[in-house]
Amino acid sequence: MIFYRALASLIKGLRITFYYLTHPSTVVTQQYPENRATLKLPERLRAQLVMNHDASGLHKCTACHICEQACPNASIHVNERANPALSKTELDTFIWRLDSCTFCNLCVMVCPFQCLKMNPTFESSVYDQKLLVYNLAKYAGATSTALMKVEDPEARKKLIEPRSPYDGPTALNGFKLAGIPTEKSP
């Protein structure tokens, strides 16, 4: 009896592998650099942390530091600045270190305002490790809810200050790299 069961299972295995051999559609290999244009990445792939910015380019981060505390290996540094006009502190730069990030998704899960999300864009290799330290906020300033209370768009623009990916005290750590614009730290 055992013999027949063993034989049946062997034949079943042979049938399955033969099916795979004769049906090239079952191949799962991605020919990566060639199919770059048509590459379909799963939504759940966590390859890059980004900050959600709405249509008018504003985020909801209040610089509450919860993500910074949740981060298991200190890959996130939130730098805030005082805003005398609104008598509040607001986000200046949001520093995320890709080189030490484990992509555990904890920062995304703890954020009370759903500011953060993980993107499946995985081509993040660079020639210098310093370039893996990013500033995620596109501007230094208050949250979108606070800014939207200001009616005039021109006045709103005066309240915020643009920031680039390599801004802030931690990003590039004071080094200068050719071709990378660094703004003076506040």
Place this chain on the structure above:
Amino acid sequence: MNSSNWEVLSLSEKLGRAFSVSSPDYFWISISFVAVLAGVTLFMSLTAMILVYAERKLAAHFQCRLGPMRVGWHGILQSVADALKLLLKEDIVPDSSDKMIHALAPFICVMATLLALIALPLSPLLTVADMDIGVLYLSAVSGFGVIGILLGGWSSNNKWSLIGAMRAGAQIISYELSVTLSILVVVMLSGSLKLSQIIQSQEQGWWIWRAPIVGMISFIIFVIASTAEINRTPFDLAEGESELTGGFHTEYSGMRFAFFFLAEYINLFIVSAVGATLFLGGWMPFHFGTFAGFNSLMDFIPGGLWFSLKTAFIIFLIMWFRWTFPRLRIDQLMKFEWKFLMPIGFINLLLAAIMILTEFYFFPLPGGHP
């Protein structure tokens, strides 16, 4: 039926004729010697390269992958690149190894396969030597390769190598029995040990179907036991990566490793060629009894092509098994041979003997058994 229309002229006979004339042309004889040497080298390396490429492609598609795709069209030059890499790699010899035996072992392995290649009847016109004891010679010489494996494992001075080599030795010696028992059935049916005569005896049909059931059983036993003899999955305990980190060739690198690798794949070819010769009629086209019309239609396909196709079929079978079946444990392996395969082989041999005596098989030769 006379078998004179399947004339066999082996290369050794041709050479003998060239020497036997009153004034031999030594220039042409030496030229042809060099040509044969170059041909054998080319044949061996080309066969191994093609088999490695085929194995990698088949393995990939068995596992929903693509395999080598980068070097050349669909990776067709991958084997060339790998061979070049292996030739140029540093040859690392462990400090406490037995240096001479360590260096010698891979060559013994390759030697055994080279010797076996001599007897293979590739086509009616391409056989190096057609010996009267061809089958005996083949089974003797193919068992010779285990000495290389044992020496390699012993001289490496590494416990994994030693265990792997000892396993290989135990396995090859055990499964040799089953291979021989299954070959004996065909030898009895055709009444000859000479490979060309075995092929000629299959002029009215291959032994795998002409001897009902018995031929099939002995073919299955042959395929299983030869897979074990050439140390391939599901019987690859001699190298078993997960337990022995490579077995007998753990301490080999570069050229010497390449020689073990070469011997492994040439062995695969030899085993398949022997299986094709004994059970599937070698270069004999597919004939059915004395149906002259059908038979002459089949004769349009040349013998060399028939041989290649049959060999390729058995190679495909063995590769298919490799990428489907899980590896056996060493005690299961021994149990399978001694308690299962060998008794079946003996019973099969007995049945074959009874069958031959009663002439209970398709198209027995008129006038009884040769």
